[in-house]
Amino acid sequence: MLRDERLVLIALGGNAFQSRGDRGTPEDYWRNAYVAARTIVRIVKEGYRVAVTHGNGPQVGIISEWMEALKERVPPQTLDIAGAMTQGWLGYLLVQAIHNTLIEEGVYDRVRGAVALVNRVAVREDDPAWANPTKFVGSWYTDEEEVRRLSRERGWTFKRDPRGGWRRVVPSPDPYRNVEVEAIKALLREGWIVIASGGGGIPVVERAGGRLEGAEAVIDKDLAGEVLATALGAGHFIILTDVDGAYLNFSREGSRRLGRVTVSELERYYSEGHFPPGSMGPKVLACIRFIKHGGLRAAIGHLYEGYEVVKGVRGTQVVPG
Ligand code: ADP
Ligand code: MG
Numbered sequence: 001m002l003r004d005e006r007l008v009l010i011a012l013g014g015n016a017f018q019s020r021g022d023r024g025t026p027e028d029y030w031r032n033a034y035v036a037a038r039t040i041v042r043i044v045k046e047g048y049r050v051a052v053t054h055g056n057g058p059q060v061g062i063i064s065e066w067m068e069a070l071k072e073r074v075p076p077q078t079l080d081i082a083g084a085m086t087q088g089w090l091g092y093l094l095v096q097a098i099h100n101t102l103i104e105e106g107v108y109d110r111v112r113g114a115v116a117l118v119n120r121v122a123v124r125e126d127d128p129a130w131a132n133p134t135k136f137v138g139s140w141y142t143d144e145e146e147v148r149r150l151s152r153e154r155g156w157t158f159k160r161d162p163r164g165g166w167r168r169v170v171p172s173p174d175p176y177r178n179v180e181v182e183a184i185k186a187l188l189r190e191g192w193i194v195i196a197s198g199g200g201g202i203p204v205v206e207r208a209g210g211r212l213e214g215a216e217a218v219i220d221k222d223l224a225g226e227v228l229a230t231a232l233g234a235g236h237f238i239i240l241t242d243v244d245g246a247y248l249n250f251s252r253e254g255s256r257r258l259g260r261v262t263v264s265e266l267e268r269y270y271s272e273g274h275f276p277p278g279s280m281g282p283k284v285l286a287c288i289r290f291i292k293h294g295g296l297r298a299a300i301g302h303l304y305e306g307y308e309v310v311k312g313v314r315g316t317q318v319v320p321g
Helices: 026-045 057-069 079-104 144-154 181-189 221-232 263-271 280-292 303-311
Strands: 004-012 049-054 114-116 120-123 135-141 157-160 166-170 175-178 193-195 202-206 212-214 234-241 260-262 297-302 316-319
Touching (some): 026 049, 079 202, 135 144, 144 157, 144 166, 234 303, 263 316, 280 297, 280 316, 297 303
Parallel strands (some): 004 049
Antiparallel strands (some): 135 166
């Protein structure tokens, strides 16, 4: 598939909104949204068209806690609905911060501003992940009786959290299709900065006749970001997080940050187990898939160096070969 050298998909980590040490006040959220917005606008000023996706792990956790705390008064909602809520919450922060930054930077006339979508992502009914829930969501429980009751009443699965207590786990199926991709393409063509696939997208399963049904699952935002970047024909897929690249022997002796790396080298390191599931693993896997699907370049780097990562001078830069 033909790749657009001037189209970039940026994936922001959950930490882009609530960084370490933040209490998570609206002021914290706004401050962090403006940091991300300044990076995005700098890239736009370089002449790139930009689509943005973002994580939602901490925010889904917060919504689950609210639902849990208020369950006697307000019926709890399902996880797909919670995911949709985070797309509105974080999408709003980003579009507003981008709008105001475009004005500050004097480029508002060159782009139309930003728009955030409620965006669904399809997962397979026969994905093996349904039988093996792995992602922790929501509060910690210490009372085993309550854990048993919730399993019975709501059909939830619990696992012991390494940090203590019991926690609900949900499946994380592999995304394969962004449902709103044609709308995203149209908006990008018209000059909009598009926020899409937030939190990995709202998970939906396709049923007979093309009907869609929301699922009790969470999708990895890096893997869903790759699905979108590939479908858009983006030349570049850039993952911005809270570490300055992918490391070999991370936080061990002989730790080394990867600079420029070919996809075949990276696949070897991936199979050697350098990148754990749930954090760096899916980022590296998403980069590998993107290049194998025909992408020109994928990168992983620190949010604060986002512009340099896009320019190719910082972070781990993954190239064909
Ligand atoms: P995000 O919210 O951006 O998706 P994650 O917490 O999921 O971020 O993943 C980033 C984290 O991965 C880093 O903060 C780092 O602690 C951890 N990590 C684990 N293994 C590695 C590795 N091999 N190289 C770099 N970081 C790693
Ligand atoms: Mg993550």
